[in-house]
Amino acid sequence: MSVDSPDKVIDRSAKLVFSFFLSSAGLWLLTAALLAYVAAAKLTDPFFLSTYEFLTYGKIKVAQANAFVYGWGGNAIFAVSIWILARLSQAEVRGSVFIVFAGVIWNLAITFGLLGIMDGHMSGHEMLEMPTEVWPAMLISYLIITFLVLVIHRSRQVRETIAPQWFILAALLWFPALFLIAWNGLEINPARGTLQTVLSMWYGQSLVWLWLTPVALGAAYYLIPAILGRTIDKYYLAIFGFWCIAALAPWSVVHHLEGGPVPMWIPAIGTVMSIAMVFPIAVASTNFHATAFMDIGKVWDSLPLRFVIFGTLSYTVSSYIGVVFSLPAVAKITQFTIINEFHFNQRVYGFFSMIIFGAVYFALPRITGKEIPKAAKSFHFWTSTLGVLMLLLAYLIGGLTHGVLAGQPSLPWASSVIQSIQPYFLITKFAFIILAFSQFVFVVNVWRVIFPNPFAFFAADDKEASA
Amino acid sequence: MNNLAKFTIGIFLTLGMAWLAFVVGARSQFGDLVPTSEVLEDDGSVPVDAELFPTSLSGMAKQGAEEYAALGCVTCHTQQVRRVEAGFDVERGWGKRPSAPRDYVLQEHVLLGNSRIGPDLANVGLREHSDNWLHQHLFEPQSIFPSSLCPPSPFLYQQIDEPVKSDIEIVSNENADGNRFVRPTVRASRLVSYLQELKQDYELPEVSFVEVEEDVIEEEVVSTDISVVSTGAPKWLQDQIDTGKEIYMKAAPGGGMCFTCHQQNGQGLAGQFPPLAGSDWVLGDKERLIKISMYGLMGEIEVNGVKYNNVMAPPGIPPGSLTDEQIASVLTYIRNDWGNSASAVSAEEVATVRESLKGRAPMQMFTAAELTTPVQ
Numbered sequence: 001m002s003v004d005s006p007d008k009v010i011d012r013s014a015k016l017v018f019s020f021f022l023s024s025a026g027l028w029l030l031t032a033a034l035l036a037y038v039a040a041a042k043l044t045d046p047f048f049l050s051t052y053e054f055l056t057y058g059k060i061k062v063a064q065a066n067a068f069v070y071g072w073g074g075n076a077i078f079a080v081s082i083w084i085l086a087r088l089s090q091a092e093v094r095g096s097v098f099i100v101f102a103g104v105i106w107n108l109a110i111t112f113g114l115l116g117i118m119d120g121h122m123s124g125h126e127m128l129e130m131p132t133e134v135w136p137a138m139l140i141s142y143l144i145i146t147f148l149v150l151v152i153h154r155s156r157q158v159r160e161t162i163a164p165q166w167f168i169l170a171a172l173l174w175f176p177a178l179f180l181i182a183w184n185g186l187e188i189n190p191a192r193g194t195l196q197t198v199l200s201m202w203y204g205q206s207l208v209w210l211w212l213t214p215v216a217l218g219a220a221y222y223l224i225p226a227i228l229g230r231t232i233d234k235y236y237l238a239i240f241g242f243w244c245i246a247a248l249a250p251w252s253v254v255h256h257l258e259g260g261p262v263p264m265w266i267p268a269i270g271t272v273m274s275i276a277m278v279f280p281i282a283v284a285s286t287n288f289h290a291t292a293f294m295d296i297g298k299v300w301d302s303l304p305l306r307f308v309i310f311g312t313l314s315y316t317v318s319s320y321i322g323v324v325f326s327l328p329a330v331a332k333i334t335q336f337t338i339i340n341e342f343h344f345n346q347r348v349y350g351f352f353s354m355i356i357f358g359a360v361y362f363a364l365p366r367i368t369g370k371e372i373p374k375a376a377k378s379f380h381f382w383t384s385t386l387g388v389l390m391l392l393l394a395y396l397i398g399g400l401t402h403g404v405l406a407g408q409p410s411l412p413w414a415s416s417v418i419q420s421i422q423p424y425f426l427i428t429k430f431a432f433i434i435l436a437f438s439q440f441v442f443v444v445n446v447w448r449v450i451f452p453n454p455f456a457f458f459a460a461d462d463k464e465a466s467a
Numbered sequence: 468m469n470n471l472a473k474f475t476i477g478i479f480l481t482l483g484m485a486w487l488a489f490v491v492g493a494r495s496q497f498g499d500l501v502p503t504s505e506v507l508e509d510d511g512s513v514p515v516d517a518e519l520f521p522t523s524l525s526g527m528a529k530q531g532a533e534e535y536a537a538l539g540c541v542t543c544h545t546q547q548v549r550r551v552e553a554g555f556d557v558e559r560g561w562g563k564r565p566s567a568p569r570d571y572v573l574q575e576h577v578l579l580g581n582s583r584i585g586p587d588l589a590n591v592g593l594r595e596h597s598d599n600w601l602h603q604h605l606f607e608p609q610s611i612f613p614s615s616l617c618p619p620s621p622f623l624y625q626q627i628d629e630p631v632k633s634d635i636e637i638v639s640n641e642n643a644d645g646n647r648f649v650r651p652t653v654r655a656s657r658l659v660s661y662l663q664e665l666k667q668d669y670e671l672p673e674v675s676f677v678e679v680e681e682d683v684i685e686e687e688v689v690s691t692d693i694s695v696v697s698t699g700a701p702k703w704l705q706d707q708i709d710t711g712k713e714i715y716m717k718a719a720p721g722g723g724m725c726f727t728c729h730q731q732n733g734q735g736l737a738g739q740f741p742p743l744a745g746s747d748w749v750l751g752d753k754e755r756l757i758k759i760s761m762y763g764l765m766g767e768i769e770v771n772g773v774k775y776n777n778v779m780a781p782p783g784i785p786p787g788s789l790t791d792e793q794i795a796s797v798l799t800y801i802r803n804d805w806g807n808s809a810s811a812v813s814a815e816e817v818a819t820v821r822e823s824l825k826g827r828a829p830m831q832m833f834t835a836a837e838l839t840t841p842v843q
Contacts, residue, residue, distance in 0.1 A: 043584075046609060046618055053622040058539015124536035124576050154471065161469050169471075170478045177482055185490055193571040195490075195498055197579045202489055210482070246478050250485035256581055259553025261566040263497060266489065332554055336545055336583040406583065409558040413586045414612040422614075 006090060011367045013092035014083050018367055019450045020100045021079035022360060024107050026443035028071025029353075033436035035064035040429040044422070054118040062122060062129045063114045068348055069127065069207065070110050070138070076356045077215045078103065081168045082149055083363050084222050088165055089156030095148045102144035109137035125186050125196070126204030132187055139179055146172050163238040167218030170246065174210040178203055194261050198254065205253030208347050213315075214245065216355040217284055220312050223355075223362055224291055227305045228298055233290035241283030248273045248280065255326045258335055274326035277319065285316035303377045307358030310385065314350035318343070321396075333407055338421065339399030341428075342392055349435070350388050357384070357442060370449045376441060383438030391431035398424030500569045505670045518772065520669040523573040524661070526839040527752025531661025532576045534654055538620070545580035546589040546665065551677055561587040562667055563676045570667050585617055592666035598810040601659045602635045602651050610637050623658070624649040632703040633795070633813025653754060653819050660752040704799070704811055711800025714793055723760075723782045723789060723797050733805040739777055741770035744805035753798070753812050755838045757820040760794045761787065762827070768835035781830055791817040 004012075039060045041048045049055045078099075086093050093099075113130030116122075121131040128135075149172060153165070182203035185191050191199055225232050232238065255270030292299050292309050299305045322343060325334050357380070365371050398421045405417040504517035513519070524532065535541070548562035556562060566589055571577045596604070603610060606624050608617035627634050630648035637647045651659070670676060716731070718724045725743075729735050733744035743749050748770060749756065763781035767774060781787035789797070791814040802809040 042618065043616055046616055050619045051621055053620075056538055056620065056622075057618040058542045061542045062539050120537040122537050122539060124541060124578055126581075150471070159469050161474075166474070169474065173475055173478060174482060177479060181486055181490065191490075191494060192498060193500060193574070194568045194577055194579060195493055196577045198489055198493055201581070202485075243477075243481070246481040247484075250482050251488075254489065259549030259565075260547045260579060261568050261570060263493065263568070266493065269488070328553070335549075335554065336581060338582070338584070340582055406559075407555045409555055409560070414615045418584065418616055419614045422616075 007087065007366075010086050010090065010092055011083075013094075013096070014086050015367050016096045017093055017099050017103075018079050018083050018363065020103055021075045021082075022364070022446055023450055024103065025072050025075035025079060026446050028067055028075060028107075028110075029439050030436070030443055032064055032068040032072055033432065033439050035060050035067060036432045037429070037436055039064055040425065040432045043425040044429050053120075059118050059120075059122065063117050065127065065344070066110070066117065066130060067114060069212070070113075070130075071107070073212050073348070073352065074106060074110070074142075075103070076353075076360075077171070077211070078145055080219055080356060080359045080363070081172060081215060082152070083367070084164055084219060084359075085149060085168060086152050088162070088222070089153055089158075091152050091155040091157065093152060094155075095151070099145055099148050102141040102148075105137055105141035106145070109134040109141065113138075123186075125182070125200035127207050128182055128186065128200060128203060135179075135183060135187075139176060139183075142179075143176060146176065162221075163232070163235070163242065164218040164222035166239075166242050167214040167221065170242070171211050171214035171218070174214075175207075178206050178210065197260075198257065198262055198266060201256060202250075202254055205256065206250055208344070209245075209249040209253055212348065212352045213249075216311060216315070216352045217245075219355050219359045220284075220288055220308050223304065223308050223359060224288055224312075227302050227308075227362065228291065228295050230291065230294065232287050233294070234286055237283045238287055241280045241287070244277075244280035244283070248276050252277055252326075255331070256335070256340075258328060258331045271326050271328060271331075274323055278323055281316060281319040281323075285312065288312040289316070303374065303381060304358040304362035306381060307354050307361065307384075310381075311351050311353075311355035311358065314346060314354065314388075318346035318350060321346075333403035334399060335403075337399045337402035337406065338395055338424070339403065342395035342399055345388075345395065346392055350392060354384065354388070360446065364446065364449055368449050370452065372445045372449055376445050380438055380441045380445065383434055383441065387431050387435035387438055390434065391428055394424045394427035394431060398427075497568050500572045502573065503569070503672060505672075507672050516772075520671065521570050521573055521667075523839075524664050525747065525751040525755065527657050527754050528661040528664040529575065529839075531657035531659070531664075532574070532578070534658045535661055536576050536578060538658075540588075541578045541580040543580075543582060543584040543617070544586070544588045545583050546587065547579045548587060548589050548667070556587060557677045559586075562590045563593075564667065564670065564674050565677070566667055567671055567674045569671055569673070588662065588665055590666050590668070592663045593668055596662075598659055598663065599635050601662055602649070602655060603637055605655060605658060606635070606649050607637060620655075621649075623652050623655040625652065631813060631815065632707070633811050633815065650813075650815055653816075653823060656753060656816070664751075704803075707796050707799045707811060708803050709800075711796035711798070712804070714789075714797040715800055718784075720784045720788075721793070722784065723793070724784065725782065725797065725801070728779070733801065733807075735770075739775070741768065741773070741775045743801050744807060746770050749801050750807060750809045753810075753816060754820055756798050757794060757812065757817050758824070758833055758838060760789065760798060761817075761821065761824070762830070763787070763832040764835065765832045766834035766836065778832070781832070787830055791815075791821065 038049065038055065039057060042050070042057045042060070082093060082099070110130070113134040116131035116134065117129055122129045123131060153169065182199060185199045186196060190196065221232065221238065252270055252273035255267050255274050257270070258267040260267070288309070289312065292305075299309050324330055325339060325343075361372065361377055401424070402417065402421045405411055405420055411417055502519040502521055504513045504519055506514075508514055548556045548564070548566045550565045551557055557565065600611075602624075604617070605620050607619045607621065608615040609619065627648040627650050630636070634648040634650050637649060714721070714723045715725045716722070718727060728740040729743050730740070733742060735742040748759075759779070760782055763779050763786070765778040767776045783789040794817045795812045795814040798812040801807065802812070
């Protein structure tokens with residue numbers, strides 16, 4: 001025991017929590033992949049499973065997004081942020097049992113939430129479609145976990161904080177605030193008319209911008225220097241980037257309402273702020289890529305880093321594309337098209353998930369002391385890359401086609417506009433099959449390390465300690 | 468940055484500012500919009516006894532909105548006509564004018580949506596689809612547009628082997644073994660009345676209709692036209708209307724005596740009995756009508772803008788004794804005389820409603836309020 005480095009002790013203290021969240025995240029990832037496939041298949045053949053009400057397209061589509069964001073996203077956020085914060089604080093994870101207990105509640109809440117959606121209790125608010133009955137359970141379990149994470153952070157050895165800590169802490173704290181605002185404005189004190197939509201759109205988009213995004217950025221700020229063994233280039237910009245996101249993102253997300261039945265200033269502010277988002281995007285991408293490209297050979301060799309850099313590149317590209325698409329002249333064409341799917345998937349697959357994969361591949365061997373075979377990781381990387389690129393290209397080109405054709409009033413809708421984008425739906429279906437396969441490999445990789453022998457999980461702990 | 472408390476305050480401040488603007492600010496700006504008339508007086512006031520818009524959805528349509536939300540139709544359909552400079556929506560014929568915030572103030576579920584794999588539905592009620600067309604579309608859109616991606620909802624229908632007249636015929640050009648017949652469940656009927664009531668066909672002080680060159684819009688070719696009433700009533704319908712009229716006028720067992728109160732011309736009596744001609748209670752959703760004809764109605768009710776407060780005992784002699792067929796016929800009749808024109812009511816629909824009211828005590832009259840608030 002005494003010879004163990006402090007990092008090792010911390011890693012060991014995080015083992016239970018990390019393994020729990022990661023293995024649940026894996027299950028959600030597979031659930032979401034399956035649902036994504038079913039939804040995509042229904043767009044190529046509307047009769048696919050059409051006799052089952054609980055599998056109708058609208059429900060599956062929504063269940064998929066929720067499983068992905070709250071199930072996979074939520075659990076992955078807990079796993080990665082607890083570990084990174086513990087490492088950076090040089091403090092052990094305490095109260096694991098409570099964290100896991102709250103985690104179980106979180107997962108149960110989402111499970112019931114998804115069943116509720118399929119059973120016909122969808123609320124109709126963007127990203128809050130789960131029936132209101134499960135909201136309290138989600139919020140309380142989330143708060144317990146966050147509280148215990150803050151305890152880790154408070155017991156840190158070094159008072160100075162650095163970029164990964166800001167991003168991750170901010171994300172952890174923003175979520176309950178957003179959730180409470182939305183809950184209040186949609187259920188407790190329900191807003192009337194289209195105010196409801198302003199609020200639920202604001203919530204749904206902010207969830208991606210202020211919850212998933214900062215965690216992934218924080219992880220990248222941690223992993224890139226840690227793996228490359230060098231400091232972040234132009235690190236002094238990071239703080240500017242952070243506050244830009246904090247200040248601009250909550251405003252920028254409403255540009256999707258352009259032209260709709262809301263006061264004009266709302267989408268107008270959104271558009272201006274979206275354009276201003278070029279600053280934080282530029283900061284993050286300078287920080288990441290200037291650092292990474294000093295040692296590109298090493299990036300390529302280290303699989304975790306390859307995932308992370310894929311994610312950061314994807315972040316940069318997608319964010320700039322997002323800025324372009326928020327310009328009113330462009331929005332006129334692309335608004336309401338399947339470009340929306342491009343944005344969502346770019347963010348959650350191309351950026352968030354890829355960075356999380358990298359973080360997991362980096363952390364897991366340290367925490368469990370077992371390596372994942374390189375070939376397996378590499379296979380996961382290439383299938384993910386292929387799947388993500390296929391998916392995004394299909395949605396991008398399909399979305400532009402959709403928008404341009406829809407803009408010609410003389411073209412009939414079903415037989416011309418929609419028929420022309422059907423081939424892209426077929427491509428996305430195959431992309432989702434590839435992704436499902438790839439994620440299956442990921443989950444197997446992870447599970448084999450966490451549960452080499454399912455019955456000896458806790459016993460293995462002891463052996464390691466005595467070894 | 469190093470002090471957690473200060474840091475927390477900082478990040479909540481940035482979030483709080485956006486919240487102040489979008490939630491608090493917007494709420495105080497347009498949170499208290501109310502229905503208004505199409506044009507205002509010069510001094511900005513609403514003219515006396517002008518019709519107010521938007522009107523609220525009927526009870527059945529409100530329930531339909533819940534179905535619409537629960538089935539996730541919003542994942543593919545928006546309900547908002549964008550401003551002319553922001554999109555092609557008006558040109559495409561999706562509305563006579565852009566939608567305004569006021570259009571939505573009476574809706575409980577505002578389902579603007581942000582994805583259009585399907586066409587915008589803010590004005591689907593203006594497209595002159597018959598109920599039957601909408602039912603066929605809901606049951607199996609592909610029987611109308613073979614390449615449609617709109618999901619079929621066969622689970623909202625009962626497939627029928629031995630059809631009766633009011634069942635819906637699924638006419639398909641490809642099906643070799645002949646046409647199929649389906650019977651809508653109450654949920655399907657709710658959804659259809661919701662769709663029929665989605666229309667922004669009035670002007671508001673803040674938006675007026677937009678002129679579009681007519682020839683720009685090319686209607687989609689509809690492969691089947693199954694609207695019932697418009698092309699001269701088919702025989703079964705005419706029969707049902709005739710029987711219905713007899714029941715309406717009959718003041719003996721088997722009759723409904725409706726004319727004694729609502730009058731032969733369907734105009735009712737001022738201050739006592741509301742009119743049936745042009746009443747949206749009569750033309751609107753069937754479920755509500757069926758309930759009235761089975762159990763009667765009391766309490767305050769507004770018909771065509773005029774309030775009544777009287778009692779209508781369960782019709783029939785003895786009260787409440789009308790059979791499913793009789794109710795179906797008399798309702799079909801009142802929906803199709805004195806200028807009224809709406810879809811027929813079938814005995815099966817009446818039976819379904821009767822079934823859903825199993826627990827209700829006999830003779831327990833409905834109130835208008837009960838019929839307009841959706842049952843949870």
